[in-house]
Amino acid sequence: xxxxxxxxxxxxxxxxxxxxxxxxxxxxxxxxxxxxxxxxxxxxxxxxxxxxxxxxxxxxxxxxxxxxxxxxxxxxxxxxxxxxxxxxxxxxxxxxxxxxxxxxxxxxxxxxxxxxxxxxxxxxxxxxxxxxxxxxxxxxxxxxxxxxxxxxxxxxxxxxxxxxxxxxxxxxxxxxxxxxxxxxxxxxxxxxxxxxxxxxxxxxxxxxxxxxxxxxxxxxxxxxxxxxxxxxxxxxxxxxxxxxxxxxxxxxxxxxxxxxxxxxxxxxxxxxxxxxxxxxxxxxxxxxxxxxxxxxxxxxxxxxxxxxxxxxxxxxxxxxxxxxxxxxxxxxxxxxxxxxxxxxxxxxxxxxxxxxxxxxxxxxxxxxxxxxxxxxxxxxxxxxxxxxxxxxxxxxxxxxxxxxxxxxxxxxxxxxxxxxxxxxxxxxxxxxxxxxxxxxxxxxxxxxxxxxxxxxxxxxxxxxxxxxxxxxxxxxxxxxxxxxxxxxxxxxxxxxxxxxxxxxxxxxxxxxxxxxxxxxxxxxxxxxxxxxxxxxxxxxxxxxxxxxxxxxxxxxxxxxxxxxxxxxxxxxxxxxxxxxxxxxxxxxxxxxxxxxxxxxxxxxxxxxxxxxxxxxxxxxxxxxxx
Amino acid sequence: xxxxxxxxxxxxxxxxxxxxxxxxxxxxxxxxxxxxxxxxxxxxxxxxxxxxxxxxxxxxxxxxxxxxxxxxxxxxxxxxxxxxxxxxxxxxxxxxxxxxxxxxxxxxxxxxxxxxxxxxxxxxxxxxxxxxxxxxxxxxxxxxxxxxxxxxxxxxxxxxxxxxxxxxxxxxxxxx
Numbered sequence: 001x002x003x004x005x006x007x008x009x010x011x012x013x014x015x016x017x018x019x020x021x022x023x024x025x026x027x028x029x030x031x032x033x034x035x036x037x038x039x040x041x042x043x044x045x046x047x048x049x050x051x052x053x054x055x056x057x058x059x060x061x062x063x064x065x066x067x068x069x070x071x072x073x074x075x076x077x078x079x080x081x082x083x084x085x086x087x088x089x090x091x092x093x094x095x096x097x098x099x100x101x102x103x104x105x106x107x108x109x110x111x112x113x114x115x116x117x118x119x120x121x122x123x124x125x126x127x128x129x130x131x132x133x134x135x136x137x138x139x140x141x142x143x144x145x146x147x148x149x150x151x152x153x154x155x156x157x158x159x160x161x162x163x164x165x166x167x168x169x170x171x172x173x174x175x176x177x178x179x180x181x182x183x184x185x186x187x188x189x190x191x192x193x194x195x196x197x198x199x200x201x202x203x204x205x206x207x208x209x210x211x212x213x214x215x216x217x218x219x220x221x222x223x224x225x226x227x228x229x230x231x232x233x234x235x236x237x238x239x240x241x242x243x244x245x246x247x248x249x250x251x252x253x254x255x256x257x258x259x260x261x262x263x264x265x266x267x268x269x270x271x272x273x274x275x276x277x278x279x280x281x282x283x284x285x286x287x288x289x290x291x292x293x294x295x296x297x298x299x300x301x302x303x304x305x306x307x308x309x310x311x312x313x314x315x316x317x318x319x320x321x322x323x324x325x326x327x328x329x330x331x332x333x334x335x336x337x338x339x340x341x342x343x344x345x346x347x348x349x350x351x352x353x354x355x356x357x358x359x360x361x362x363x364x365x366x367x368x369x370x371x372x373x374x375x376x377x378x379x380x381x382x383x384x385x386x387x388x389x390x391x392x393x394x395x396x397x398x399x400x401x402x403x404x405x406x407x408x409x410x411x412x413x414x415x416x417x418x419x420x421x422x423x424x425x426x427x428x429x430x431x432x433x434x435x436x437x438x439x440x441x442x443x444x445x446x447x448x449x450x451x452x453x454x455x456x457x458x459x460x461x462x463x464x465x466x467x468x469x470x471x472x473x474x475x476x477x478x479x480x481x482x483x484x485x486x487x488x489x490x491x492x493x494x495x496x497x498x499x500x501x502x503x504x505x506x507x508x509x510x511x512x513x514x515x516x517x518x519x520x521x522x523x524x525x526x527x528x529x530x531x532x533x534x535x536x537x538x539x540x541x542x543x544x545x546x547x548x549x550x551x552x553x554x555x556x557x558x559x560x561x562x563x564x565x566x567x568x569x570x571x572x573x574x575x576x577x578x579x580x581x582x583x584x585x586x587x588x589x590x591x592x593x594x595x596x597x598x599x600x601x602x603x604x605x606x607x608x609x610x611x612x613x614x615x616x617x618x619x620x621x622x623x624x625x626x
Numbered sequence: 627x628x629x630x631x632x633x634x635x636x637x638x639x640x641x642x643x644x645x646x647x648x649x650x651x652x653x654x655x656x657x658x659x660x661x662x663x664x665x666x667x668x669x670x671x672x673x674x675x676x677x678x679x680x681x682x683x684x685x686x687x688x689x690x691x692x693x694x695x696x697x698x699x700x701x702x703x704x705x706x707x708x709x710x711x712x713x714x715x716x717x718x719x720x721x722x723x724x725x726x727x728x729x730x731x732x733x734x735x736x737x738x739x740x741x742x743x744x745x746x747x748x749x750x751x752x753x754x755x756x757x758x759x760x761x762x763x764x765x766x767x768x769x770x771x772x773x774x775x776x777x778x779x780x781x782x783x784x785x786x787x788x789x790x791x792x793x794x795x796x797x798x799x800x801x802x
Contacts, residue, residue: 019668149668179667223655323797380667391659417689420663420682480678481663 023373029209104259187372
């Protein structure tokens with residue numbers, strides 16, 4: 001089989017006790033799923049051998065949900081129903097989102113989190129993210145041949161509580177059991193540190209499509225300890241595209257852009273940015289809906305010039321994170337680069353100058369987070385080998401505080417506290433007979449409540465009526481290992497448990513989630529059946545095509561008897577593929593595989609001999625492993 | 627491990643001010659390796675809750691012992707000695723005078739944008755603080771003089787706050 005299905009992940013024969021767990025990097029631009037197979041963390045490819053799933057979701061006129069490269073291809077034609085970079089909207093209100101004017105969506109203001117009006121209805125960013133996660137889940141289950149026990153989903157370290165909760169909700173909606181939300185730089189450190197057996201202080205510089213993180217970690221034998229973290233959850237590679245778009249508009253003196261043109265030029269801007277990684281000049285040509293032609297050349301020099309402030313903006317958090325850890329740049333032993341945007345030469349140069357050393361780029365910046373997440377998922381699922389163990393100590397990125405008199409913030413849990421962490425605070429009443437009081441929880445470093453993110457407003461009720469100052473209400477803030485907050489309260493003198501509405505003021509209510517889950521469950525059984533059948537057909541088609549092509553290419557490798565048996569198996573598969581029986585299709589594929597086994601082995605032999613020096617050898621090796 | 631034990635007992639350390647920080651670090655990691663929620667990811671809901679409480683407890687104990695000022699405050703608390711942070715603000719006049727001079731110097735340097743001057747203040751204060759922690763160690767571990775230790779701890783609370791303000795001023799100037 002090996003040579004016929006080189007691009008096919010195939011089915012692995014796993015020992016019975018091995019639990020299927022995956023790591024998912026839910027990125028702004030691209031998403032990936034990875035798992036640990038035979039002790040090795042590998043990224044799972046789609047049917048066409050692609051690892052990266054563009055984080056683009058399109059709701060088609062036919063009522064289909066298309067995710068990935070096909071959706072991306074339609075983004076300029078159908079911008080309102082094709083959602084890109086949805087991660088930027090997770091746990092965010094309209095007022096928090098930059099470049100609203102150039103985003104081609106019909107936004108709807110909703111309490112806490114913005115919604116998007118599409119032809120498939122009003123969508124919460126959580127639902128759109130869930131659609132991406134569902135595709136990755138299906139990919140993983142097809143490749144691993146079974147249901148997943150759980151997944152580790154990565155989030156930017158600088159994500160606040162609202163953004164984390166939204167991510168967890170999306171995973172729930174996609175039917176994933178979340179083993180842990182893992183910070184992206186920490187995941188990268190696992191992938192890097194376990195690979196290299198590194199010890200000492202490391203910095204992880206993670207510039208993704210829409211978020212920037214810097215984490216300072218202490219790596220010692222078996223312990224990954226995050227000392228501090230910083231970043232900007234609204235700064236990423238997208239912003240570089242945006243700068244290029246502005247430059248195009250100004251240079252070509254364009255009128256305000258229509259949604260389709262904006263999307264087209266953004267795509268061109270991204271292509272130009274990527275091209276400049278290896279070239280000194282990038283051509284930009286586009287035909288707008290008006291018929292107007294854009295034909296420009298962007299030099300590396302101009303690009304560096306217009307994005308200089310963005311690069312500088314990433315160094316400020318680096319400084320702060322080092323200060324929080326009580327370290328100087330020279331204390332850092334290595335700087336790990338994560339995220340596609342770190343391929344930009346000006347960024348590598350700036351980071352190198354800041355930390356006074358060449359940054360480490362030996363791991364694929366697009367895959368390192370997913371690899372680390374898969375490694376952690378494997379550990380959490382209980383698959384680890386004896387002696388193969390490590391401990392992860394992460395921190396909360398932003399301080400948690402309470403609103404006090406005059407709209408000021410009082411910090412309850414300072415940033416960079418190791419999680420899980422809890423803090424209790426006592427409150428009292430300021431009026432005689434007062435039975436309720438309001439508590440406002442915020443996250444952020446600023447002094448004014450209005451400058452911080454509002455996480456939850458809730459009321460303590462049922463306080464026994466007493467004179468002012470007599471009740472002692474103990475409110476406990478608990479942050480769990482996912483970095484998520486929960487709040488409980490109790491009146492101490494009477495022992496009354498004050499009722500607390502802990503559900504935060506943002507995002508989805510439990511009822512909304514339940515509703516979404518139910519409606520997706522109603523279709524799920526049907527969907528799953530049709531999907532499985534469809535997948536079997538696609539796979540069978542590919543196998544047929546590959547076999548036919550191979551037979552045409554190398555007929556001399558089979559004798560007449562062998563050829564006849566292969567032909568019978570081919571015919572059988574062609575017949576069952578027309579039917580509705582998935583198992584018959586699978587059986588037909590197995591039969592064909594059996595009959596072509598020897599043929600494939602001979603072909604591989606021949607191909608190795610022919611192309612010993614080329615990359616073909618690598619492909620063959622991969623094929624063999626499957 | 628006993629959930630309700632004091633922080634020192636939790637880590638199997640003697641109840642002293644001059645703790646061996648290397649041993650503390652190692653014990654903290656050993657404890658987390660046993661109780662951290664990552665070790666219970668596939669356990670029952672109840673076990674996971676328990677693990678979170680334990681890990682929270684271990685983090686709290688580590689935070690309380692890692693830095694000298696919280697450690698001193700905790701030792702006083704264990705000894706039943708009121709540090710008097712809230713109701714006993716009456717400090718000797720000469721100490722308060724000294725504090726005011728420091729604060730004026732910090733403010734002047736900040737307004738004039740003198741980073742060098744602020745850094746000089748930072749290092750001078752750091753040396754002073756270190757000297758006093760050495761004294762404090764003797765008061766706790768050799769003389770067991772808790773009232774005197776409480777008095778010195780209270781002064782150190784002022785000094786640490788001052789150090790914090792100097793660092794904030796430095797950050798503010800750097801970020802400009």
